[in-house]
Amino acid sequence: MNVNVTPLPGIGVQQDFATRDGRRLGVITHKDGHAELLVFRRDDPDAVIVAVPLTAAESGTLASLLGAPHLVEHIAAQNRDVTGIETHQLAVVPGSPFDGRTLGDTTLRTRTGASIVAILRGGTVHPSPRPDFGLTAGDLIVVVGTADGLAEAARIIDNG
Amino acid sequence: MGDGHSTATALIELGAVLFGLGVLGRLAWRIGVSPIPLYLLGGLAFGAGGLVPLHGIGSFAGLGAEIGVVLLLLLLGLEYSADELITGMRRSWLAGIVDIVLNAAPGAAVAVILGWGPIGALAMAGVTYISSSGIVAKVLGDLGRLGNRETPVVLSILVFEDLAMAFYLPILTAVLAGVGLVGGLKALGIALVTITVVLVVALRYGRIVSAVVDAREPEVFLLRVLGAALLVAGLASALQVSAAVGAFLLGIAISGSTAENATKLLEPLRDLFAAVFFVLFGLNTDPATIPPVLGAAVLLAIVTTLTKLLTGWWAARRQGVARLGRLRAGAALVARGEFSIVIAGLAVASGAVGGELAALATAYVLLMAIAGPVAARVVEPVAGWFSRRRQRVVEAGPGEVSPGEVS
Numbered sequence: 417m418n419v420n421v422t423p424l425p426g427i428g429v430q431q432d433f434a435t436r437d438g439r440r441l442g443v444i445t446h447k448d449g450h451a452e453l454l455v456f457r458r459d460d461p462d463a464v465i466v467a468v469p470l471t472a473a474e475s476g477t478l479a480s481l482l483g484a485p486h487l488v489e490h491i492a493a494q495n496r497d498v499t500g501i502e503t504h505q506l507a508v509v510p511g512s513p514f515d516g517r518t519l520g521d522t523t524l525r526t527r528t529g530a531s532i533v534a535i536l537r538g539g540t541v542h543p544s545p546r547p548d549f550g551l552t553a554g555d556l557i558v559v560v561g562t563a564d565g566l567a568e569a570a571r572i573i574d575n576g
Numbered sequence: 577m578g579d580g581h582s583t584a585t586a587l588i589e590l591g592a593v594l595f596g597l598g599v600l601g602r603l604a605w606r607i608g609v610s611p612i613p614l615y616l617l618g619g620l621a622f623g624a625g626g627l628v629p630l631h632g633i634g635s636f637a638g639l640g641a642e643i644g645v646v647l648l649l650l651l652l653g654l655e656y657s658a659d660e661l662i663t664g665m666r667r668s669w670l671a672g673i674v675d676i677v678l679n680a681a682p683g684a685a686v687a688v689i690l691g692w693g694p695i696g697a698l699a700m701a702g703v704t705y706i707s708s709s710g711i712v713a714k715v716l717g718d719l720g721r722l723g724n725r726e727t728p729v730v731l732s733i734l735v736f737e738d739l740a741m742a743f744y745l746p747i748l749t750a751v752l753a754g755v756g757l758v759g760g761l762k763a764l765g766i767a768l769v770t771i772t773v774v775l776v777v778a779l780r781y782g783r784i785v786s787a788v789v790d791a792r793e794p795e796v797f798l799l800r801v802l803g804a805a806l807l808v809a810g811l812a813s814a815l816q817v818s819a820a821v822g823a824f825l826l827g828i829a830i831s832g833s834t835a836e837n838a839t840k841l842l843e844p845l846r847d848l849f850a851a852v853f854f855v856l857f858g859l860n861t862d863p864a865t866i867p868p869v870l871g872a873a874v875l876l877a878i879v880t881t882l883t884k885l886l887t888g889w890w891a892a893r894r895q896g897v898a899r900l901g902r903l904r905a906g907a908a909l910v911a912r913g914e915f916s917i918v919i920a921g922l923a924v925a926s927g928a929v930g931g932e933l934a935a936l937a938t939a940y941v942l943l944m945a946i947a948g949p950v951a952a953r954v955v956e957p958v959a960g961w962f963s964r965r966r967q968r969v970v971e972a973g974p975g976e977v978s979p980g981e982v983s
Contacts, residue, residue: 422728425660425735426713430723442723447836454723462725462901 432456451475476538477554484536484556491533495560503533503558504566506573510553513576519557520547528568530561590633593622597851608718608953610711612913613945615851616938619858620866637856642819644853645918646809647846649820652709652738653827654835654842658778661828664735671729671891672736675909678883680705686872687933695751696933699923702744703937704880708913709734711945715952716908726892726905733891733909741915742825743767745818748919752926753816766817771825778829786834794841801830801838802845820918850914857921858938865935873939881947884909900959907955911948916941 422430424444432442432454440456444467455466470478484505492503508515514522524530535542535549536556542549551557559569597611597618604611656664665672683704687697712734716722743764750763777785789804791797805823812822830838888906897905920937923929 423660423663424722424728425664425731426655426709427722427731430728432723444723452722456723460898460900462897463904464720464723467720467723 430454453478473538473554476540480536480538480540480554480556483541484558487534487536487541488558491558491560500562501560502563502566503560504570505536506557506559506570508551508553508555508557508573512553512573514551514573515553517551518547519545519549519551522551522572524559524569524572527572528561528565530559530565530569532557533560534558586633586636590636593618593633593855594848594851597855601851609949610708610714610911610913610945611851612708612711612854612917613942615854616858616917616942619855620861620863620938622855622859637852637859640849640852641856641921642853643806644846644849644851645820645921646805646823647842647849648853648914648918650805650823650827651839651842651846653824654830654839655709656735656738656828657831657835658775658782658828661735661739662775662779664732665739668729668732668736668891671733671887671894672740674890675733675737675887676705676740678887679880682876682879682883686876686936690869690872690932690936692929692933695923696929698748698751699919699929699933700936702748702919703916703940704876704912706737706741706912706915706919707734707884707909708911708915708945708948709738711911711913711948712908715911715949719952721904721908724901724904725895726888726897726901726908729892729895729897730888730905730908733887738824739771742771742821745821745919745922748922749818750816752923752928754928763817767821770817774825774829778831782829782831785829786831789830789838790834797837798841801842818922820922853921854914854917857917857934860924861934861938862931865931866939869932869936870939873936873943876936876940877943877947880912880944881910881951885951900956903955903959904952907951910944910951912941912944913948916944 417433419431419433420442422432424430428444428446430442430444432440434440439458440454440461442454442456444452444454446452449472451470451472453466453468453470454464457463457465488503488505495501495503519532519535524532532545533543535545535551536558537552537554557573559566561569597615600614600618601611604614680701683700683702684697687693687700690696692700712730716727716730721727746763746767747760751760753759755763789797789800791800805826808822808826809819810822813819827835885903885906888904888909889902892902892905916937920934920941924931924934
């Protein structure tokens with residue numbers, strides 16, 4: 417992928433690229449650290465049609481939303497040969513009983529038999545998290561297990 | 577007691593002026609124009625020959641305005657790193673020169689025609705040349721155009737203009753002091769050497785300069801940066817180099833996170849003292865002197881709007897930007913503001929030019945600070961209207977289909 421990097425004096429740095437069907441997308445990283453998501457116009461690729469300012473936390477969330485399916489897809493592809501095993505991502509939503517508690521508190525493995533492969537937070541992957549890993553709202557838990565085990569795990573994360 | 581009474585008057589007048597400016601400023605941003613013209617109008621209304629002459633705030637306003645100029649230039653310097661200035665200059669020097677030729681000439685020509693001599697011409701050249709980087713950056717941000725392809729072109733022209741100011745102001749200061757052409761050339765030489773030294777120091781030892789002013793506690797940091805800026809500005813002024821340029825160069829030498837924190841701390845102070853500066857400029861301009869130069873101001877406004885459009889068009893075309901983007905680049909550059917007034921203020925304060933120059937500069941900036949944001953806003957609809965008209969003509973002939981926005 418060909419990413420254009422343009423310095424914007426006094427403002428920051430802009431990076432943009434063209435998608436397969438010809439749309440341009442980009443990000444401005446401002447000097448103070450906040451980012452701006454850019455979508456360019458279709459009829460005038462020089463001009464931005466949408467510019468959304470994002471805080472560091474918001475960019476992280478967007479990055480993990482976009483990045484997570486890839487990881488899940490990747491793990492699912494590895495497990496395809498093993499019959500009956502699926503990979504899901506479970507979100508720790510605000511208000512979940514585990515927002516602010518540790519991964520060990522969920523006792524997912526004991527209760528459902530499902531394994532936690534990784535946790536996605538703020539665009540970064542934390543592989544093989546330990547039981548003392550502190551969960552917060554916005555985390556995505558990548559879990560491998562049987563269909564029944566995963567359904568049970570989703571219920572536990574939401575309701576305790 | 578007379579003293580206590582005059583203090584009370586000064587506080588009441590200053591409070592009323594600042595509060596009034598606050599009301600005007602809010603109104604300005606709400607209707608999408610810069611508050612600078614309203615500050616100037618406020619000054620005109622309260623000054624000599626205005627509606628309500630104020631006399632109590634003179635001593636504060638005088639020094640406050642000087643500090644305002646120093647802060648305007650210091651924050652301009654803080655905005656850019658030495659690296660950005662050098663790359664900007666390399667990338668856009670040709671566009672920068674086209675910009676100087678097209679936009680300084682009309683101001684100089686009008687000054688010559690009005691019989692203000694070479695010094696008046698030099699000052700007016702600066703007034704019409706320099707775009708307001710404050711207004712331009714704000715308008716681009718507000719219109720969501722920071723990501724547009726033409727924006728780097730616009731920004732690099734602004735960088736070039738700001739660097740040009742660092743050469744221009746010392747020359748202007750020297751010429752205004754009455755040193756003549758040789759003295760002016762000497763000032764240019766000194767400016768060249770100083771700026772080169774500062775850029776090299778900023779590139780190599782920027783961290784050391786930053787460390788000298790940096791401090792963990794905000795109030796200590798504020799005092800150090802402001803103190804250093806006033807010291808450097810005062811020394812520069814004593815050496816007959818412009819005080820404002822001293823502050824600008826200090827801003828460039830401070831870099832990295834120190835520069836960012838300094839900007840955050842100083843922005844409110846700059847806004848306060850710059851407002852005082854604009855008001856004082858208006859206060860010292862007699863409103864009665866404006867009508868005689870209004871015709872010249874309108875003519876200059878029209879001509880220099882076109883020349884900035886042309887500059888932006890030409891520079892953006894060189895970077896492969898399409899037609900609409902070239903128009904947007906030109907329209908973005910139209911606004912003139914704070915630095916035109918800084919230049920006019922220097923010229924008038926020296927006494928080397930007449931009050932007519934202040935009147936012309938005031939009227940011109942009043943027009944351009946409003947015309948700039950408006951031009952940036954209307955350029956797309958106007959261009960769209962023209963291209964639709966042309967398309968209708970084309971459709972009568974061989975059909976041309978516009979795909980439009982589908983998503």
